[in-house]
Amino acid sequence: MGKTFVEKVFSNKAGKDVKAGAIVSVEPDYVMSHDNAAAIYGTFKKIGVTRIKHPERVVIILDHEVPAPKESSAINHKEIRSFVKEQNIQNFFDINHGICHQIFTEQGFAMPGKLIVGSDSHTTTYGALGALSAGIGRSEVAAIWATGELWFSVPETLKIVINGIMPKYITPKDIALHVIGKIGSDGADYKAVEFSGDTIGRMTVPERMVLSNMAAEMGAKCGYTPPDHNTFDFLRGRAQSEFESLYSDDDAIYCDVLEFNVNDISPSVAKPHTVDNLASVKEVEGTKIDQALIGTCTNGRLEDLEEAAEILKGNKVKVRTLIIPASRTVYKEAVKNGTIETLIDAGAIIMNPGCGPCLGAHQGVMAPGEVTFSTANRNFKGRMGCRDAEIYLGSPITVALAALTGEITDPRREL
Amino acid sequence: MNSKFEGKVWKYGDNINTDVIFPGKYTYQKMEPEEMAKHALEDLDPDFISKVSEGDILVAGKNFGMGSSREQAAIAIKYSGINVIIARSFSRIYFRNAINAGMPAIIAPEAVDSINEGDRVVVDMESGKIITPKGEFTFPPYPATVMNILKKGGLINFIKSNI
Numbered sequence: 338m339g340k341t342f343v344e345k346v347f348s349n350k351a352g353k354d355v356k357a358g359a360i361v362s363v364e365p366d367y368v369m370s371h372d373n374a375a376a377i378y379g380t381f382k383k384i385g386v387t388r389i390k391h392p393e394r395v396v397i398i399l400d401h402e403v404p405a406p407k408e409s410s411a412i413n414h415k416e417i418r419s420f421v422k423e424q425n426i427q428n429f430f431d432i433n434h435g436i437c438h439q440i441f442t443e444q445g446f447a448m449p450g451k452l453i454v455g456s457d458s459h460t461t462t463y464g465a466l467g468a469l470s471a472g473i474g475r476s477e478v479a480a481i482w483a484t485g486e487l488w489f490s491v492p493e494t495l496k497i498v499i500n501g502i503m504p505k506y507i508t509p510k511d512i513a514l515h516v517i518g519k520i521g522s523d524g525a526d527y528k529a530v531e532f533s534g535d536t537i538g539r540m541t542v543p544e545r546m547v548l549s550n551m552a553a554e555m556g557a558k559c560g561y562t563p564p565d566h567n568t569f570d571f572l573r574g575r576a577q578s579e580f581e582s583l584y585s586d587d588d589a590i591y592c593d594v595l596e597f598n599v600n601d602i603s604p605s606v607a608k609p610h611t612v613d614n615l616a617s618v619k620e621v622e623g624t625k626i627d628q629a630l631i632g633t634c635t636n637g638r639l640e641d642l643e644e645a646a647e648i649l650k651g652n653k654v655k656v657r658t659l660i661i662p663a664s665r666t667v668y669k670e671a672v673k674n675g676t677i678e679t680l681i682d683a684g685a686i687i688m689n690p691g692c693g694p695c696l697g698a699h700q701g702v703m704a705p706g707e708v709t710f711s712t713a714n715r716n717f718k719g720r721m722g723c724r725d726a727e728i729y730l731g732s733p734i735t736v737a738l739a740a741l742t743g744e745i746t747d748p749r750r751e752l
Numbered sequence: 753m754n755s756k757f758e759g760k761v762w763k764y765g766d767n768i769n770t771d772v773i774f775p776g777k778y779t780y781q782k783m784e785p786e787e788m789a790k791h792a793l794e795d796l797d798p799d800f801i802s803k804v805s806e807g808d809i810l811v812a813g814k815n816f817g818m819g820s821s822r823e824q825a826a827i828a829i830k831y832s833g834i835n836v837i838i839a840r841s842f843s844r845i846y847f848r849n850a851i852n853a854g855m856p857a858i859i860a861p862e863a864v865d866s867i868n869e870g871d872r873v874v875v876d877m878e879s880g881k882i883i884t885p886k887g888e889f890t891f892p893p894y895p896a897t898v899m900n901i902l903k904k905g906g907l908i909n910f911i912k913s914n915i
Contacts, residue, residue, distance in 0.1 A: 360897050372780050373822075379782075384911055402780050409781055458821040458845060474823040474849040476907045483911060488897050522767055523815035527844050556818060556843055611767060696776040696820075717771035717819060719795040724775075 339586025341494040342561050343529040346452055346469040346583060357493040357590075364486045367394050367446050369455030370478050371437045372401040375413045377456060378420050380479035389424045390485040396428040397421060398440045403432035403691040406699035435664030435690035438462040438634040442546065443666055445575035449564040449582040454478070454487065459634050459714065461552045465545035466572070467564030467582055469529075472553065492558045493592035494585070495525050498534040501599040506748040508644070509544045510636060510712065510732035512536070513551035514605035516597060518615020526556035528592060531585060536599050537562055542571040543638045550635050551714055554612040604748055607730040610718040618735055618747045626729070627707040629654070629740035632661025632688070633695045636712035636733050639667050639676075645737035646676045648748075649683035655743035658685040659701050661693045685740070697722030710739045755877045757835045757856075759807040763869040764796065766813035770820040770846070772796035774828045779820075788824045789831035806833040809875065811867050813839065816857075817846025823853065830855045836875050838882065840864050851898055854906030858882070863889035877902075 340348065340356075347355050350363035370377055374397045381389070389395060397417065405411035414432065421429045434440045438459055441447055449467030454460060456478045463470035473487070481487050499512060517524070530552045537545065545562045552560025562568075564582045572580075603617035631637070631645050642662060649658075660680050662668035668690055671677045677687060694701030695713045697720055703709055705725035716728035729745065738746045772795040774788065793800040810829060816839040817825060826849035829837065837850060840861040850857035856877060866886040867873060874883040882889045894902070904910040 360895050362897070376782065380908060384908055384915070386915065413780060413782070456821055458819065460821075472821040472845050474821055474826075474845060474852055476823060476852045477848065480907055480911050483915070488901075490895075522818050523841060523843065526815060526841060527847075556815065558844055611769070696779065697771075698777055698780055715771070715819060717769045719775050719777075720771045722777050724795045 338590065339588035341529065341585045341589040341591070342531060342583055343469055343492055343494060343559065346450065347489065347491045350452055355491050357491050359491045360488060361491060362486050362488050363452065365394070365454045365481060366451040367396055367453045368478055368481045369396045369398065369437060369441055369453065369457070369460060371398050371457060372413060373456050373475055375416045377475045377478045377482070378416065380476055381482050384479065384483045386483040389426070389482045392424050392426050395426050395482065396441060396446055397426060398430040398434060398437040399432045400436045400691045401696065402698050403689065433665060435667070436634045436637065436692060438550065439637065439663035439667070442466065443664055445572060445577045448572065448576050448578065448580040449568060450580050454481070458553045459550050461557060461560045462546050462550040462634060464549035464552065464560040465542055465562050467562060467568055469559050469561065471558045492527055492529045494529040494531050496531045496533055496591045496594040498594060498596040499532065499536040499599060500534045500596065501536055503536060503599050506604055506734055507599055507602055508732040508734060509540065509547035511602055511605040512597070512599060513548050514607050514615060514730065515602045517551065517554050517613050518605065520555060520595065522554060522611055522613040523556045525552065528557055530555065530557040530560045532560065532562045538565065542567055543640055547635055554714055604732065604735050606735065606745065607716055609716055609727040609729065612714065612716060612730065618731065618745060621729070621745050622747050624729065624745040625708065626656055626710045626739050626744060628701065628703060628709040629656055629658045629736050630694060630701060630709055630711040630713065631733050631736055632659070632663065632693055633713040634663065635714040637661055637663030637667065639670050641712065641733040642667070642671045642676050642680070644733045646679040648734060648737040649685065649741060650679050652683055652741050654684040654740040656740055658740040659688055659694065660685045661688045662690050664690050694721050696720065710736050710745060712736050757807070757809065757875045759809040759835060759873065760805070761809050761811050761867055761869055761871045761873055762800065762804060763811040763867065764813070767815045767818055768796060768812055769818045770822055770825040773817065773825040774822060776820065779822050779824065785827050785831040788828040792828040792832040801832055804833050807835055808833055809873050810834045810837045811839070811864055812837065813864065814841045816842050818843040821845045823849045826850045826853045826855060838863055838875070851901055852907035854902060854909070856902060858891050860889055860891040
């Protein structure tokens, strides 16, 4: 009987054959954390160990509250900088870099076959590069810092097959929202998701990152895409180390296989207050919005900003429009190719790379009764800092178009 | 960790997410667990924290704790006085965070259906039994790794005792 991708990674790590359902204690290749590293360090010290066991496996990227919006955040950042020095952590990226998942990938830490964990639920993103990457809690990161290892249960795998040529105005975000709406926010709870199909095969790495990122919203442990020439091209000159690509065997056992055809998928929207509250954009057309947000670890890459700019070019936005490039590299590219100028001319506000308003910690907070249409991955009540506000989620295309009209608008009709 | 819990039930629905359990705006503020507890379920039921008493039991529908990896969502519930959560299912990271915080997260869909808010319920970890006013239900025992972490009162204590 063959093995799935995750069974292979955990078998490699455990040094013995393991199957779904087993519990193993293994050593991750990298452990990522962000602004919560200060709290993690506090927990680490309680364990009673003085040195991080493998500082070379630790990656810390400040992105959640950058630049510090208040004194307490500044103290947080200061503490992190101090112990980074003390523990000789080389892989540290200060507030001028960008969103952790983007930086981790741009810097080549996300590689095929690696086991990567992070104290952030969207750590699933690195599955786009063929890694097994999962979100964990803060104490778990502290435990890895101290001992190098952590317990995992080996998950079953749900295969999601996407076929068909993506029609115009359908993006990976629409596919993700559609799939989540169909299978529910717990549709892949405790499971590994493996993306497959000819649509995925044609996707670029940044496009695949949208799906792997959103795998967290299905409850998945990870969102793996089998590495191919697109993956290897992306990693050339970037990969931090050698890597071994791992693939599920042909006779591997999946707990389920779900097939979708992109021709059956409309531009999609998640309505308040859950990501699986799916609507086609047509069903919510005319919903007035107060704020548009284009960015975040889901949709803040160059392609996303370019799609928005194409729609906004030569026009003026009707609502406050916040644009957040996912990283300094994305920002610079978007400046160089004129995308940023187009967005500024349209009246958008360009913010510094980071998580921005997505989690409600600072920036772009709404007043009660207001509505934001966002390219982020979550629309839970209170998510953006106000429990009496509403969040709709969509693709950069639908959000940019709504910024222009002031209401949710079907791109198939307007463009 | 005790092996037996008895308490009054507070019951909530499906898909209770981490943002309503412990709002994101507090996530990067340094807080002691007692302070976190003051915000437990703040955006779902602002009265929860004034109603709950030490030893109470939280019962919820499917996918409890979906969303963020924030550990405070488990710690806030624990320090509000809740000793054990029974749900139809848990989100993966929340389940881990609860165990790692030393708070049993028990998957027992049939028990959840039969329990009403205000019921007094007994949970016996050793025998894997939940005793409710409407009858007795069983749940599968935890794997040894998980049980050992709970017995030590959470992951950090577990590691301390193993170093």
